[in-house]
Amino acid sequence: MAEYRTIRFRLNGRPVELAVQPHENLVEALRRGFQMYSVRESCGQGLCGCCTVYVNGKAVSGCLYLAALVDGCDVQTAEGLGTLQQLSPVQEAFIECEGFQCGFCTPGMIMMATQLLQENPNPTDEEIKHYMSGNLCRCAAYPEIIAAVHRAAEKLRASKETDAKADQAATVAG
Amino acid sequence: MSKVMEPGVQSAAPSGQVGRPVKRLESAAKVTGRAEYIHNLELPGMLRAKVVRSTVAHARIRGIDTSAAKALPGVYDVITAEDILKVIPDPYYGPAFHDQPILAIDKVRHVGEPVAVVLATDVHVADQATDLVEVEYEELEPVFHEVEAYKSQTAIVHDVIRPAGTFADLKSLQPRNKTNVAMEYHLRNGDVDAAFAKADYVFEHTFRSQQVNHLPLEPTVTVAQLTDTGNLLIHTSSQSPSFVRIEVARLLGWPENKVRVRTAYLGGGFGAKLYIKLEALVAALALITQRPVRLSLTMEEQFYTITRHAATVTIRTGVTKDGRIVARDCKTWWNGGAYADIGPRVTQKSGFTAAGPYDIEAVSLDSYAVYTNLPPAGALRGFGIPQLVWAYESQADIIARELGMDPLEFRRKNILRNGRPHATGTILEDAGTVEVLEELARKMNWDQPFDRGSGTIRRGRGIAIGVKAAVSPTTSVAFVNLYSDGSCGVYCGTVDMGQGSDTAMAQIAADVLGLRAEDVRIIHPDTEVTPYDMATLGSRSTFHMGNAVRLAAEDAKQKIVAMCAEQTGFDPAALVVRDGGVATPDGSFFTFGAILAKRHGMQAGNVLGVGSYFPYYEKPNPETGMSEHITPYWMVGGTGVEVEVDMETGKVHITRLVTVGDCGKAINPGIVRRQLSGASFMQMGFTLFEEMVFDEGQVVNASMADYKIPGFWDLPDINEVSIVEVPHRNGPFGAKGIGETGSLGLSPAVANAIYDAIGVRIYETPLTPEKVLKALREKQGQGWEDA
Numbered sequence: 001m002a003e004y005r006t007i008r009f010r011l012n013g014r015p016v017e018l019a020v021q022p023h024e025n026l027v028e029a030l031r032r033g034f035q036m037y038s039v040r041e042s043c044g045q046g047l048c049g050c051c052t053v054y055v056n057g058k059a060v061s062g063c064l065y066l067a068a069l070v071d072g073c074d075v076q077t078a079e080g081l082g083t084l085q086q087l088s089p090v091q092e093a094f095i096e097c098e099g100f101q102c103g104f105c106t107p108g109m110i111m112m113a114t115q116l117l118q119e120n121p122n123p124t125d126e127e128i129k130h131y132m133s134g135n136l137c138r139c140a141a142y143p144e145i146i147a148a149v150h151r152a153a154e155k156l157r158a159s160k161e162t163d164a165k166a167d168q169a170a171t172v173a174g
Numbered sequence: 175m176s177k178v179m180e181p182g183v184q185s186a187a188p189s190g191q192v193g194r195p196v197k198r199l200e201s202a203a204k205v206t207g208r209a210e211y212i213h214n215l216e217l218p219g220m221l222r223a224k225v226v227r228s229t230v231a232h233a234r235i236r237g238i239d240t241s242a243a244k245a246l247p248g249v250y251d252v253i254t255a256e257d258i259l260k261v262i263p264d265p266y267y268g269p270a271f272h273d274q275p276i277l278a279i280d281k282v283r284h285v286g287e288p289v290a291v292v293l294a295t296d297v298h299v300a301d302q303a304t305d306l307v308e309v310e311y312e313e314l315e316p317v318f319h320e321v322e323a324y325k326s327q328t329a330i331v332h333d334v335i336r337p338a339g340t341f342a343d344l345k346s347l348q349p350r351n352k353t354n355v356a357m358e359y360h361l362r363n364g365d366v367d368a369a370f371a372k373a374d375y376v377f378e379h380t381f382r383s384q385q386v387n388h389l390p391l392e393p394t395v396t397v398a399q400l401t402d403t404g405n406l407l408i409h410t411s412s413q414s415p416s417f418v419r420i421e422v423a424r425l426l427g428w429p430e431n432k433v434r435v436r437t438a439y440l441g442g443g444f445g446a447k448l449y450i451k452l453e454a455l456v457a458a459l460a461l462i463t464q465r466p467v468r469l470s471l472t473m474e475e476q477f478y479t480i481t482r483h484a485a486t487v488t489i490r491t492g493v494t495k496d497g498r499i500v501a502r503d504c505k506t507w508w509n510g511g512a513y514a515d516i517g518p519r520v521t522q523k524s525g526f527t528a529a530g531p532y533d534i535e536a537v538s539l540d541s542y543a544v545y546t547n548l549p550p551a552g553a554l555r556g557f558g559i560p561q562l563v564w565a566y567e568s569q570a571d572i573i574a575r576e577l578g579m580d581p582l583e584f585r586r587k588n589i590l591r592n593g594r595p596h597a598t599g600t601i602l603e604d605a606g607t608v609e610v611l612e613e614l615a616r617k618m619n620w621d622q623p624f625d626r627g628s629g630t631i632r633r634g635r636g637i638a639i640g641v642k643a644a645v646s647p648t649t650s651v652a653f654v655n656l657y658s659d660g661s662c663g664v665y666c667g668t669v670d671m672g673q674g675s676d677t678a679m680a681q682i683a684a685d686v687l688g689l690r691a692e693d694v695r696i697i698h699p700d701t702e703v704t705p706y707d708m709a710t711l712g713s714r715s716t717f718h719m720g721n722a723v724r725l726a727a728e729d730a731k732q733k734i735v736a737m738c739a740e741q742t743g744f745d746p747a748a749l750v751v752r753d754g755g756v757a758t759p760d761g762s763f764f765t766f767g768a769i770l771a772k773r774h775g776m777q778a779g780n781v782l783g784v785g786s787y788f789p790y791y792e793k794p795n796p797e798t799g800m801s802e803h804i805t806p807y808w809m810v811g812g813t814g815v816e817v818e819v820d821m822e823t824g825k826v827h828i829t830r831l832v833t834v835g836d837c838g839k840a841i842n843p844g845i846v847r848r849q850l851s852g853a854s855f856m857q858m859g860f861t862l863f864e865e866m867v868f869d870e871g872q873v874v875n876a877s878m879a880d881y882k883i884p885g886f887w888d889l890p891d892i893n894e895v896s897i898v899e900v901p902h903r904n905g906p907f908g909a910k911g912i913g914e915t916g917s918l919g920l921s922p923a924v925a926n927a928i929y930d931a932i933g934v935r936i937y938e939t940p941l942t943p944e945k946v947l948k949a950l951r952e953k954q955g956q957g958w959e960d961a
């Protein structure tokens with residue numbers, strides 16, 4: 001039996017710790033330790049994106065990422081993006097554009113789309129396909145996913161403008 | 175004319191919920207990652223199972239040595255057929271045949287067949303221990319190709335053939351022992367020889383479809399446990415919980431009420447999770463160990479569990495000079511793999527549609543379910559129909575071009591119209607054959623000139639249309655429950671695997687009861703709670719369960735109206751149900767909750783509506799294979815594509831894809847579109863690149879790295895979906911199923927477009943660049959080697 005080692009990291013903003021085995025991957029650790037069920041192992045080979053997690057702000061395939069390596073890191077899962085009561089703009093856009101069927105690939109798709117829009121607030125179809133090409137959807141909701149990314153981009157731009165206006169107003173008032 | 179077995183309630187016009195573009199009820203659960211899948215289920219004290227699988231295609235088992243595996247620290251136990259036999263003396267299961275042992279007994283029949291199981295608390299330990307189980311085999315001659323297996327007298331996969339007798343429709347199909355033919359179906363309609371004699375031209379071609387895989391992203395998973403009283407509770411990613419219960423109870427010799435089967439959302443199914451898959455094994459393991467046991471397949475294991483039939487279709491068609499099809503003779507060999515699964519039903523249900531959506535004077539059809547030493551084949555989005563449409567619609571183009579006719583005109587001339595008998599003898603009713611074909615022609619601008627490209631990039635376009643008979647006979651039962659406050663729950667066994675059935679069923683119930691779909695709760699399949707449903711398959715749920723839910727809602731409505739009538743003294747006929755309550759002629763309004771409270775003197779009680787639906791069916795005549803009531807409804811789908819073919823690489827790029835499907839009435843238009851386009855893209859993968867590649871029965875590309883499924887880059891440049899609504903007289907609000915319709919026409923449409931572009935015909939899917947280039951070189955009189 002392999003040795004357990006305790007690692008400490010931040011999970012969706014909160015400090016946590018877990019005893020992990022050396023061969024355990026991040027998907028297993030997050031599910032076993034914290035019931036992060038948005039993180040799913042499907043292909044197990046880094047090819048489908050169902051296990052997408054951010055480590056220190058960068059999307060990784062949890063199925064290929066050893067849990068022990070997140071010691072000291074900042075880890076985020078789809079659970080950290082939004083809640084049932086307060087969905088993120090990308091999550092809202094996926095609902096509005098019906099960007100899923102069975103929903104199994106969906107958290108991974110949303111994680112990738114969220115990161116894409118942070119890097120590129122106004123992507124073209126080609127840029128979306130390119131960025132998201134490591135995420136697969138067997139239900140083939142691809143056209144709706146692309147539409148959802150565009151919709152989310154609009155939402156994020158609109159909220160930025162509102163924020164900017166609010167800032168301006170605050171400055172004037174101040 | 176159409177008969178309905180259950181007394182029908184006349185379907186009213188929709189009152190606003192049916193036809194509304196409601197967002198999926200579980201949308202927020204899915205985007206937050208909270209949606210419940212059995213994939214997430216872990217139980218305290220649970221053991222994990224890992225399967226030791228056969229490494230050879232056909233062999234006698236000489237011995238299994240589990241000692242090294244058992245000795246590995248952390249291993250709880252290693253189980254073989256010997257242990258299974260102690261709890262289940264006759265451990266053979268399957269929907270059509272009881273031919274599949276829970277673990278291999280004496281013999282293995284395909285690579286990947288489960289031979290033993292290792293149990294451990296730690297899944298990695300279990301996995302490691304599977305390598306330590308030593309199995310000694312004495313190899314037998316294997317057989318892989320369906321036509322060879324059909325003829326073979328030496329390589330026999332099953333010494334004894336064991337029909338299950340489960341399905342009324344299969345009872346007349348007799349197996350032949352000492353062959354690999356599991357089952358055969360024959361249809362003889364009219365004097366085929368005489369009809370061929372009348373034909374001016376006779377065309378004969380053979381087409382083949384390759385073996386492919388469903389690959390749902392949530393791999394199949396089952397967790398089983400014993401209850402406090404020793405009954406079984408099975409949590410499983412199943413499309414057919416009722417069937418699992420019946421089959422597990424049969425294996426154990428238990429009454430159904432001691433087996434409880436429940437499921438959750440499925441992360442895709444497509445037929446991979448139908449009937450019985452891991453459940454019998456995991457149930458046996460729970461009984462043996464008296465502990466909860468979980469078995470979750472890896473992606474690789476999915477390739478060895480269930481697949482789509484490869485098929486060889488030889489089709490002979492007689493036509494007159496003016497382009498009328500007068501005779502058809504079609505033989506199909508279905509590669510069923512080592513175990514029948516639902517193959518025999520595919521053989522019959524698909525077999526009888528080989529005449530296509532055409533009006534043909536005389537038809538002779540033969541369809542053979544053949545055992546081979548490959549992983550078992552079952553149902554995959556279309557139940558075998560796409561393999562047949564591939565043949566008859568490729569040939570339709572060949573014939574049209576030989577006759578110098580436009581392919582659309584040829585189809586128009588021969589299309590089967592409502593009121594005319596289908597080859598089976600069943601009169602076509604309320605089917606959108608003409609409507610789908612015409613919509614396809616319109617969307618494709620077929621009468622407009624088309625730019626065929628030049629130089630190395632050539633362009634072409636193609637169309638195809640297919641018809642599927644809904645599987646019959648099948649039953650659905652539903653309950654609608656108005657709780658004491660008047661809120662509503664629908665209890666139905668339809669499994670939502672992404673097709674949006676929860677939302678559609680809520681819309682149907684809401685429409686009848688004057689509620690908003692969003693306020694209806696769908697109770698997920700649990701045989702302890704939800705009533706019987708045959709299965710979620712074959713695009714049957716909207717029609718069958720939709721009707722059951724509608725009838726259950728009507729029943730509940732009638733009861734609450736009667737209660738209100740009694741309380742107010744008005745005639746029930748004068749009362750109107752709307753907005754979650756009942757309006758009376760004097761302008762008063764009572765909520766359902768208020769009516770129940772008045773009855774019980776406090777917030778209490780229920781109103782329970784029950785609905786059951788079982789369409790009329792007549793099984794085929796054993797002599798002719800014909801029946802006047804072969805199906806409750808027909809599904810019609812058409813596909814049009816425009817392609818670019820690169821003459822130098824053979825690569826085919828779909829620039830435009832048009833999918834047309836007749837859904838009768840779109841209960842939820844958005845979901846209907848997604849079903850059509852999802853099926854179409856899936857079939858695009860099967861058409862252009864997906865293929866299970868075998869070496870001596872071993873799948874050499876059993877991973878997502880080597881078996882490519884469609885991704886973002888495979889999308890056509892333009893993707894259009896068109897819904898045709900030809901209402902069905904017996905459908906709920908006119909609706910029929912749509913889940914597979916988009917898959918019917920795609921493969922031949924692409925092959926026809928390739929021909930249109932570069933003048934070469936390909937007879938076998940997938941239409942890879944290699945095949946296209948090879949055909950092109952041959953046409954140009956160059957050898958393939960020069961390429």
Ligand code: FES
Nearest residue numbers: 042044047049063
């Ligand atoms: S499960 Fe990690 S990429 Fe597929």
Ligand code: FES
Nearest residue numbers: 101103137138139
């Ligand atoms: S929605 Fe089913 S896999 Fe993407």
